[in-house]
Amino acid sequence: MIFKASNRNDAALFPREETISEGATVRLLPHANVSREGPKPAAKSYWLAVASAEHVRLGREHGFMQVCHGKPGPLKRIKPGDGIVYYSPSLTMGGRDGFQSFTAIGYVREGEVYRAQMDCGKAYRRDVDWLDAPEQPLRPLLGWLDFTQDKNWGYRLRFGLVDFGQSDFEFLQEIMTSELEVVKQRRLQA
Numbered sequence: 657m658i659f660k661a662s663n664r665n666d667a668a669l670f671p672r673e674e675t676i677s678e679g680a681t682v683r684l685l686p687h688a689n690v691s692r693e694g695p696k697p698a699a700k701s702y703w704l705a706v707a708s709a710e711h712v713r714l715g716r717e718h719g720f721m722q723v724c725h726g727k728p729g730p731l732k733r734i735k736p737g738d739g740i741v742y743y744s745p746s747l748t749m750g751g752r753d754g755f756q757s758f759t760a761i762g763y764v765r766e767g768e769v770y771r772a773q774m775d776c777g778k779a780y781r782r783d784v785d786w787l788d789a790p791e792q793p794l795r796p797l798l799g800w801l802d803f804t805q806d807k808n809w810g811y812r813l814r815f816g817l818v819d820f821g822q823s824d825f826e827f828l829q830e831i832m833t834s835e836l837e838v839v840k841q842r843r844l845q846a
Contacts, residue, residue, distance in 0.1 A: 700735075700737055700738055700739065700822075701734070701735065701738045701739075701819065702738065702739040702740075702741070702819070702820040702821065702822055702824070702825040703734060703738060703739065703740050703741070703817055703818070703819060703820050704741050704742075704743055704803070704813070704817070704818050704819075704820040705721060705723045705740060705741070705742050705743070705816065705817050706723075706742070706743050706744075706745065706813045706814075706816050706817070707722075707723065707742060707744060707749075707816075708744055708745075708746050708747060708748050708749040708750075708751065709744035709746070709747045709748075709755055709757065709759050709791070710747060710748050710749070711749065712742045712744055712759040712760050713759070715742075715760070715781075715784070715786075716759075716760050716786045719765075719783055719784060719785070719786065720772075720781040720782065720783050720784060721740055721742070721764075721781065721782050721784045722772075722779050722780060722781045722782075723816045723817045724815075724816040724817060725779070726774070726777075726778070726779025726780055726781075727780065728769050728771075728780035730816065730817040731769045731780055731781070731782050731817075732769055733817070734764055734782060734817075735764065736764050736765060736766045736767065737763060737764060738763070738764045739761070739762075739763055739764075739820075739822075739825045739829075740760070740761070740762055740763070740764060740784055741758055741760070741761050741820060741825060741828055742758065742759045742760040742761070743756075743757070743758055743759070743794070743813065744756075744757055744758075744759040744791075745813075756793065756794045756795065757791045757792060757793045757794060758791065758792045758793075758794065758797075758828055758832065759791045760786055760789070761786070761787050761789050761825075761828060761829055761832050762784045762785050762786035762787050763784065763785050764782055764783070764784055765782075765783040765784060765785055767782070767783055768782075769781070769782055770782075787829065787832070787833060788833075789829075789832035789833050790832065792828070792831055792832050797828075797831070800827065800843075801824050801827065801828075802821050802823060802824050803820065803821060803824055827839075827843070
């Protein structure tokens with residue numbers, strides 16, 4: 657950074673001002689604690705949320721997500737721009753129908769967690785831009801997703817919101833917006 661010295665008292669800029677004559681060119685060196693790089697953008701995270709298909713479909717229709725029976729804490733971990741995938745073990749809450757499908761995929765919008773009124777009370781939500789993607793059964797993808805490689809992968813899902821790998825998210829996004837067999841062939845050739 658280059659400044660022209662003036663007769664002003666700029667003690668913060670020129671601590672030894674008495675030795676600088678007016679009109680002289682002065683080169684200021686950056687402070688040791690100042691980075692030359694701009695602020696780094698926050699790293700994008702990817703999340704796997706768990707809810708019944710019925711609840712996810714309602715959220716897709718109205719552009720929001722909610723997890724863990726409407727608690728705010730888990731939603732506060734999510735940042736705008738993060739990727740969200742919903743997994744639905746059943747069609748209805750508490751159901752035992754073996755639905756087991758990925759039911760939505762999208763990106764969190766700008767904004768904060770907010771409280772919304774529901775029939776059964778109040779719940780916290782975040783707004784999401786959902787992609788136009790059909791639901792995808794889990795079973796044909798078991799060998800293809802990193803998070804299912806662990807023998808007890810389903811145990812983690814009981815928390816309702818878990819971190820999800822970028823490669824798994826991108827694979828699901830590709831699958832849910834394309835044909836499964838075409839994507840598998842493309843991945844095998846890569």
